[in-house]
Amino acid sequence: MNSDDRRARFEALAPAVLDAVRRYLVRRTDAATADDVLSETLLILWRRFDEVPAEHLPWAYGVARNCLANAERARRRQARLAARIAFLRPAPPPPADDRLGIAMAGLRGEDAEILRLWAWEDLAPGGIAAVLGVSVNAASIRLHRAKQRLRAELRKNGAGAGHAESTEGRRP
């Protein structure tokens, strides 16, 4: 593959990945960090384009996840930078569904993340496994348990199966 071919293939694939990764990041961090990590993820996608598997989205989410973790570690170290970002761009608003938000907050971090990957990134256990770097079997089991724990949290908060809301605003 010569460099022009490589670039053409990258430019064909990248817009869809860019959109998906941008959503992934907006769901998990403030807008400024999302922008930074998005650029970084794109760079890695370009540098390692020859390694990108056919199922490229979970791979790209995995890269973004690592970049975000690095960015947040760096941010914790650099309180001054965090203050600047917070000043420039406010964090995303909390979810409108308070009971769900409280229930999600009651879960362990890894359970909540698996549920986000499942519901928001629309990933099956195979994709979740690729993002988290675990086996498909482990991802299936963890997803199943995370759903049960979320249901239990919702029941605990008195917002169980009876909860009814319109489906307007659903992500296509």
Added chain:
Amino acid sequence: MTDDDLRDRMRRADPAAALAPLPPDRVARLLEETVSVTAPPTRRRVLLPVLAAAAVLLLAGAGWLILRPSPTATNLMIAYPSASAAAPPRHLTAPAEQRSAKCRPPEASRLTTTADFAFAGTVTGIDARHVVTLSVTKVYRGDPASQVLVDQTGDSSETMMGSGRFEIGKSYLIASAAGTVLICGYSGEAGTPGLLDLYEEAF
């Protein structure tokens, strides 16, 4: 609550649900920045430190070529036709660790000015310490010699034209300066396109 209900409920709380897509010009700029600002991509990240090391070696090598010591300090191993025990052959080394180095296209004039020894030869043996013995068929520059010993370098590299390594029975054109093989298109398999022409022009 079924799985679908649970997922629907989570999706309604998706912070990115109302996220407008990036304008096409912003996407185009991001992609342009990515492919143009980035250093040339490498197949594996592990190559980066190797490239850095190779660059340092190349710079050191270039400096050394300019400031190299007198030819008496060589380890070129040449057995002259009338070799006697009093004149043990010297040993020719090949610069190692240049696998990823990028080279300027070879020029006959540079070969003329740089090489102090150049010959055509056929590999007759490679010993356990990777020392290659070449039987000389023609000397382009330097004293007549019948046999030259050269260190085998890595398995494959840009250092030697052709397959990148010495193989028994194959013929090579080798140029050296102060006991070190000249690489980057100046030495290699005799059948490498253009290499013989380069030698004929240079010497």
